[in-house]
Amino acid sequence: xxxxxxxxxxxxxxxxxxxxxxxxxxxxxxxxxxxxxxxxxxxxxxxxxxxxxxxxxxxxxxxxxxxxxxxxxxxxxxxxxxxxxxxxxxxxxxxxxxxxxxxxxxxxxxxxxxxxxxxxxxxxxxxxxxxxxxxxxxxxxxxxxxxxxxxxxxxxxxxxxxxxxxxxxxxxxxxxxxxxxxxxxxxxxxxxxxxxxxxxxxxxxxxxxxxxxxxxxxxxxxxxxxxxxxxxxxxxxxxxxxxxxxxxxxxxxxxxxxxxxxxxxxxxxxxxxxxxxxxxxxxxxxxxxxxxxxxxxxxxxxxxxxxxxxxxxxxxxxxxxxxxxxxxxxxxxxxxxxxxxxxxxxxxxxxxxxxxxxxxxxxxxxxxxxxxxxxxxxxxxxxxxxxxxxxxxxxxxxxxxxxxxxxxxxxxxxxxxxxxxxxxxxxxxxxxxxxxxxxxxxxxxxxxxxxxxxxxxxxxxxxxxxxxxxxxxxxxxxxxxxxxxxxxxxxxxxx
Numbered sequence: 001x002x003x004x005x006x007x008x009x010x011x012x013x014x015x016x017x018x019x020x021x022x023x024x025x026x027x028x029x030x031x032x033x034x035x036x037x038x039x040x041x042x043x044x045x046x047x048x049x050x051x052x053x054x055x056x057x058x059x060x061x062x063x064x065x066x067x068x069x070x071x072x073x074x075x076x077x078x079x080x081x082x083x084x085x086x087x088x089x090x091x092x093x094x095x096x097x098x099x100x101x102x103x104x105x106x107x108x109x110x111x112x113x114x115x116x117x118x119x120x121x122x123x124x125x126x127x128x129x130x131x132x133x134x135x136x137x138x139x140x141x142x143x144x145x146x147x148x149x150x151x152x153x154x155x156x157x158x159x160x161x162x163x164x165x166x167x168x169x170x171x172x173x174x175x176x177x178x179x180x181x182x183x184x185x186x187x188x189x190x191x192x193x194x195x196x197x198x199x200x201x202x203x204x205x206x207x208x209x210x211x212x213x214x215x216x217x218x219x220x221x222x223x224x225x226x227x228x229x230x231x232x233x234x235x236x237x238x239x240x241x242x243x244x245x246x247x248x249x250x251x252x253x254x255x256x257x258x259x260x261x262x263x264x265x266x267x268x269x270x271x272x273x274x275x276x277x278x279x280x281x282x283x284x285x286x287x288x289x290x291x292x293x294x295x296x297x298x299x300x301x302x303x304x305x306x307x308x309x310x311x312x313x314x315x316x317x318x319x320x321x322x323x324x325x326x327x328x329x330x331x332x333x334x335x336x337x338x339x340x341x342x343x344x345x346x347x348x349x350x351x352x353x354x355x356x357x358x359x360x361x362x363x364x365x366x367x368x369x370x371x372x373x374x375x376x377x378x379x380x381x382x383x384x385x386x387x388x389x390x391x392x393x394x395x396x397x398x399x400x401x402x403x404x405x406x407x408x409x410x411x412x413x414x415x416x417x418x419x420x421x422x423x424x425x426x427x428x429x430x431x432x433x434x435x436x437x438x439x440x441x442x443x444x445x446x447x448x449x450x451x452x453x454x455x456x457x458x459x460x461x462x463x464x465x466x467x468x469x470x471x472x473x474x475x476x477x478x479x480x481x482x483x484x485x486x487x488x489x490x491x492x493x494x495x
Contacts, residue, residue, distance in 0.1 A: 219294065257273050405431065
């Protein structure tokens, strides 16, 4: 059997997955494994990097077995990852200096407020396209350097390496030979100038980050390194990397300016392609690198919401209201649209367009008649309402998509997608292959390896499964959105 398969690794917030694709980019093998979430304090979220690595090793083996292929059959590897999650490790031993600080973590909120009060946000936004917020990697990295004994001195001596999860995985896969990232992940650190496509000396000084600990930044389709591990064939090339949301845009064939995708995984992330223009938002959205191929940068305008699918996990694990996330569809279908109870899932603060790290979750409007179905349905509806907030901001910035392409675990829920189309008053289109994130990473690796020739070829292969057309009356929509706006204002006012 010739080497004609692509292995794509999707290292997400709650689980690691591996997919094997044939040379026609058809899925032939899959595997998934959850790993522990660590909550040391309120608002703090961590992962054990070694647990992540163990889960990746395991799912790769399972996916190869599921596909009926061996490691020797893999032509190239693509990686997509939870963005902003921050890892710091010893260059010699590979040992992490502490747990990874996850993108949802809010421990640096006070420091971010101090930076804003000192007037730094305008400069940071101009250079990076981002807001000063605990969400991004820069303040997490500074926290580690300032709070782990000896870390700063070791970093300044060149003994420590920093990376987001993609960088950490490439380091492990290459046996410590490659310390690299791609432009999409670099653009989420608060340290990378998206216009100059380079680490920014002014920002490194602002955050107190030694340049020696930063990875090399490559295109999203590039040779990032080759494998030196016992569970993959030696010298298999790692050929594609993109942060999970940018990978989803690629998987959705969002290559034309104005094309918009919305992903419903742990969080909710909408990205609109803005082409060669790094569009500056007037409405608290982020300017980011959508992808960089052959040295050419394509930018995106992004709305980031921290809680979406994880709200379903909350209903399942903490409240015990459902046994599995898919059960929410049947519950909502029985309950119908809820117009008097609002769940605001601000468990990690509010992201775009509010950027309020101090907000916390709430259930508002409860009465004696409120039941399990009410809370489950209201939680589903909250994800649609948050999407509406992002779309309003995008429209005000001049982007008016004709259709929203959706992907992620929640899009298997037809009730949710119909409610989403109703609230947005915009068609919502689900692809045949809803695994856009992991597909995007595979396509980058296939592109670099010559299995895919162009964006036009990717676009031709993309297939629609179903379009959900808006059917809700304007009066009902207006009433629901007014109630949501009031609920958000109450949460933001509760300090």
